[in-house]
Amino acid sequence: MPPPAEPIPERPRLLAALDRFERPLIAFARSICGDPETARDAVQDTFLSLAKNPPDGDVESLAPWLFTVCRNRLTSLQRKNHRLVPMETLTLAEATDPSPGPADAAENRETSSQLIRLIATLPARQQELIRLKFHGGLSYRDIATATGLTVTHVGTLLHQALDTLRRKYLATEALTTRCQLSKIP
Amino acid sequence: MKTEIDFPSADETHVRATAWALGQLTPEETTAFEAEMAANPGLAAYAEEMRQFTHLLATEFPTDESGQLPEASRSHLVSVLSQSVSTPRNFVKRHWKMLSLTTAAAAGIMLTLRPDWINRPETPGLAAGRVLEGATQSESLLFTSVDEAPFKSKEGSNPSDQAAAQDIRNWHFQPGAVRTYTGVSNEEVSHELSRLNSRQPNDLVTRSAAPLTELTAAPAPEPVKRLPVALASSDGRSIPGRGVGRGNSYAYSGSPVQKFRFKLAKPQMQEGKISPTSLTDDFVTGFGNNSGDTLTNTESYKPLPKNVFQEVTQAPLSTFSIDVDTASYANVRRFLNEGQRPPAEAVRLEELVNYFPYEDVPPQDGKPFAVRVDLTNAPWNPAHRLARVSLKGKEIATAQRPASNLVFLVDVSGSMAEPNKLPLVQQSLRLLAERLTENDRVSLVTYAGSTAVVLPSTNGQEKTRILAAIDALSSGGSTNGAGGLSLAYQQAAEHFIKDGVNRVILATDGDFNVGISSHEALLALIQEKAKTGVFLSVLGYGRGNLKDDTMELLADKGNGNYGYIDSLSEARKTLVEQMSGTLVTIAKDVKIQIEFNPAAVKSYRLLGYENRLLAKEDFNDDKKDAGEIGAGHNVTALYEIVPAGAPDAAPVPVVDGLKYQQVPAVTVPKPEPTPAALNGELMNVKLRWKLPAGDTSELLEVPVKDSIIPLDQTGQETRWAAAVAGFAQLLRGEAPPTLTWEMVRQLARSAKGSDPLGYRGEFLQLIDKAESLSR
Incomplete structure (x- = not known):
């Protein structure tokens, strides 16, 4: 008995969404709230909402929805927990510069950990956008939907974030190289 | 710089x-x-x-190393996402095994009645047609099973739905029957059937078998279309024949389900009609899976058959082992608090009832426990009696506890690294450590990939050392439950306190996944150690991975108890408030046998204790292991009793008379009532138990007069037990139709009492949650 064509399965889609976005969402949530527990709770809730009311579309197109829900969930969790919601102030951010010292740089030569460290120095909002972009794979428009910003604002903020990050990265790279060189007898 | x-x-x-x-x-x-x-x-x-x-x-820019959800939350999510289907919420989780089979049977019957569908497989009867096509290889199997089904030949709806439904359930739980289906060589048949099943509400199974009979016997021109119609009539609610067509649940790898993967054409949706294929494209389920390997929720529960009414003339004796475990309640609470309806198998009625402390009078006569029996009307059927048999263990004040030699065996495998696992274990242990005295010894053994004694046996007074060892626990690695267990037993044996409490307390999330994981070997070890006087208690932690049945079994075999710890307050209850009870066994191998008097009782039903039933011969057999009762413990058993002469539901003929054979009428000599049958007694309660160190049992008999106190005048504790029993039946989806959440709520409210520990207040909240999840 030849089986007819296979229907589009729903379950693989949602499970794929879990596989695809679990880590990005947690990283994203942590960058916002700084607390791994709250972040996990928010992500858990996000996927529970997904199970209840899955929106249409393929796995990738779930991203804006997931990040938006996760973000809203975080906000309410944070309110509940009476934690401080990070301020959205570029000015504050620009004054901070915890660039790693030479010793730190030497210890953390690995590019990834260096990048993580550097991203952590960015203002919360910029970290959020970077994660949405690079972990969530969201477009500017999706990011705008998820964060409630305008597309233009997203572009500007992301540019600022990346520009800063790039400079800092190049600077630490240079430092690291110098340190390494100085160690050579 | x-x-x-x-x-x-x-x-x-x-x-x-x-x-x-x-x-x-x-x-x-x-x-x-x-x-x-x-x-x-x-x-x-x-x-x-x-x-x-x-x-x-x-x-x-990697996502952080720690960026994944804890394993348990994740598997929970996977199961939730997997079940994101258009069926009513949580429906799938409940009874899916039963459903598969029930409706498999129904489908089988449809086949027998509608052979002409073969000729039009592309009509709205497509699904059934496909089943038929596929059935050719397995017809005989299906039909054999159907023949065993008690409802097969009834025309129209049968007035005795309830009994029929029960029979169906009994039938389904026969492992043989399950195998019949898994063994069907044509995978597609079983698969198709299982898909069909998933569309049907549990009410079909649990409330009424009538729709089934109606459905199967109806010579409808479009039988499949009738399916939802019949369903809608089963309880007055209409069931959407087709949801949004999203959320199909598919088998995940590694499960036996996978081989049933089945392809199907896109459903044909017709205006105002339920397309049969649409009934089938929603859900795939597995068969015969009791070990939790279907999907990715790895919690495992053994299916519990429902105790049905027994005719006194045929089964005058009801024998079971007591059960003081309360883990099921905490587990049910966890499910409800997470907004999920627990699987029926996770709801053990007697454990729910026994969770609550009852203010019964402890024994005054030096016996280890006092027995009392209360009779009242069954809330869900006032014509029936509800008998509450309660045992109250003698109380031992914490200060008078005998010396204890405790070995905590703590699972520190990677899966324990969650706030509600190892940290909660540590908190629980700290609570207990504070109560230890100079008479006590405690040691701490951890197990993961390897095992270690992290605290050699230490006097209870050396609190700093004990607390430091508790604080130093950390998790990592895989799990070898048995290796740790033998080390813990060794510790316990080395510091054995004669006439004291010698106990290994295992704290785990239930994962025994490396090394000696054979149940038999493990159980043999535990049983052997229990004989030497070292008992085992099991504390279950966490979720998602809980091997509920394994852990209960371990504790049972080890003469201990099993508690599920989901919060610090639960830890306090299990370990501290009941420490004397949890740790001090006052009687072991406690069995109850009740003989009903046919002069007063027509039939009876034991509520709960499904997995504690004993053969009547086991009662006097001192070699048969049974439950233990701890100091101050309450054990409650409830019976629903149909008094003799009560208007009974029409009797169900188990099979119809044969058409082609006449069986000579056998005259069974009617048992003569003894003079005692006429003395106005309803039943005779017999108890057997052994003292903790004893090998021979003692017997206690309590005759019960048939004197009923109406529900509203009966004691608060009886009303409370009745409320919890009602709750459990509703949650298991096997409540009598007259039992409602509102009834349970009223009853519970009326019996809340002073509730010093707040357990009953919490239960009232659970009623609301459970009700909202049951709509």
């Missing part, structure tokens, strides 16, 4: 360069920007650098 301060260059051109690097420009913008770059080498260089950097970031 001079720090370099970075000011972002935020001019519009550079913003566009970034957007270009990230591929966020529209095609027109891209063209324009690339033209700009061609004219401006500086900009081009910047944009290229940015592109390289974003590429670096995309490849080198």
Whole structure:
């Protein structure tokens, strides 16, 4: 008995969404709230909402929805927990510069950990956008939907974030190289 | 070192360069920007650098190492996501095994009655037609099973739904029957059937078998279309024949389900009709899976058959082992608090009832426990009696506890690294450690990939050392439950306290996944140690991975108890408030046998204790293991009793008379009532138990007069037990139709009492949650 064509399965889609976005969402949530527990709770809730009311579309197109829900969930969790919601102030951010010292740089030569460290120095909002972009794979428009910003604002903020990050990265790279060189007898 | 301060260059051109690097420009913008770059080498260089950097970031910016959800939450999510189907919420989780089979049977019957569907497989009867096609190889199997089904030949709906439904359930739980289906060689049949099943509400199974009979016997022109119609009539609610067509649940790898994967054409939706294929495309389920390996929720529960009414003339004796476990309640609470309805198998009625402390009078006569029996009307059927048999263990004040030699065996495998696992274990242990005295000894053994004694047996007074060892626990590695267990037993044996409490307390999330994981070997070890006087208690932690049945079995075999700890307050209840009870066994191998008097009782039903039933011969057999009762413990058993002469539901003929054979009428000599049958007694309660160190049992008999106290005048404790029993039946989806959540709520409210520990208040909240999840 030849089986007819296979229907589009729903379950693989949602499970794929879990596989695809679990880590990005947690990283994203942590960058916002700084607390791994709250972040996990928010992500858990996000996927529970997904199970209840899955929106249409393929796995990738779930991203804006997931990040938006996760973000809203975080906000309410944070309110509940009476934690401080990070301020959205570029000015504050620009004054901070915890660039790693030479010793730190030497210890953390690995590019990834260096990048993580550097991203952590960015203002919360910029970290959020970077994660949405690079972990969530969201477009500017999706990011705008998820964060409630305008597309233009997203572009500007992301540019600022990346520009800063790039400079800092190049600077630490240079430092690291110098340190390494100085160690050579 | 001079720090370099970075000011972002935020001019519009550079913003566009970034957007270009990230591929966020529209095609027109891209063209324009690339033209700009061609004219401006500086900009081009910047944009290229940015592109390289974003590429670096995309490849080198990993999601954090710790960025995954804890395993348990994750598997919970996977199961929830897997079940995101258009069926009523949580329905799938409940009874899916039963459903598969029930409706498999129904489908089988349809086959027998509608052979002409073969000829039109593409009509709305498509699903059934397909079943038929597929059935050719397995017809005999299906039909054999159907023949066993008690409802097969009834025309129209049968008035005795309840009994029929029960029979169906009994039938389904026969492992043989399950195998019949898994063994069907034509995978597609079983699969198709299982898919069909998933559309039907549990009410079909649990409330009424009538729709089934109606359905199967109806010579409808479009039988499949009738399916939802019949369903709708089963309880007055209409069931959507087809949901949103999303959320199909599919088998995940590694499960036996996978081989049933089945392909199906897109459903045909017809205006105002339920397309049969639409009934089938929603759900795939597995068969015969008791070990939790279906899907990815790895919690495992053994299916519990329902105790049905027994005719006194046929089964005058009811024998079971007592059960003081309360883990099921905490587990049910966890499910409800997470907004999920627990699987029926996780709801053990007697454990729910026994969770609550009852203010019964402890024994005054030096016996280890006092027995009392209360009779009242069954709330869900006032014509029936509800008998509450309660045992109250003698109380031992914490201060008078005998010396204890405790070995805590703590699972520190990777899966325990969750706030509600190891940290909660540590908190629980701290609570207990504070109560230890100089008479007590405690040691701490951990197990994961390897086992270690992290605290050698230490006097209870050396609190600093004990607490330091508790604080130092940390998790990692895989699990070898048995290796740890033998080490713990060794510790217990080395510091054995004669006439004291010698106990290994295992704290785990239930994962025994490395090494000696054979149940038999493990159980043999535990049983052997229990004989030497070292008992085992099991504390279950966490979720998602809970091997409920394994842990209960371990504790049972080890003469201990099993508690599920989901919160610090639960830890306090299990370990501290009931410490004397949890740790001090006052009687072991406690069995109850009740003989009903046919002069007063027509039939009876034991509520709960499904997995504690004993053969009547086991009662006097001292070699048969049974439950233990601890100091101050309450054990309650409830019977629903149909008094003799009560208007009974019409009796169900188990099979119809044969058409072609006449069986000679056998005259069974009617048992003569003894003089005692006429003395107005309803039943005779017999108890057997052994003292903790004893080998021979003692017997206690309590005759019960048939004197009923109406429900509203009966004691608070009886009403409370009745409320909890009602709750459990509703939650298991096997409540009598007259039993409602509102009834349970009223009853519970009326019996809340002073509730000093707040357990009953919490239960009232659970009623609301359970009700909202049951709609």
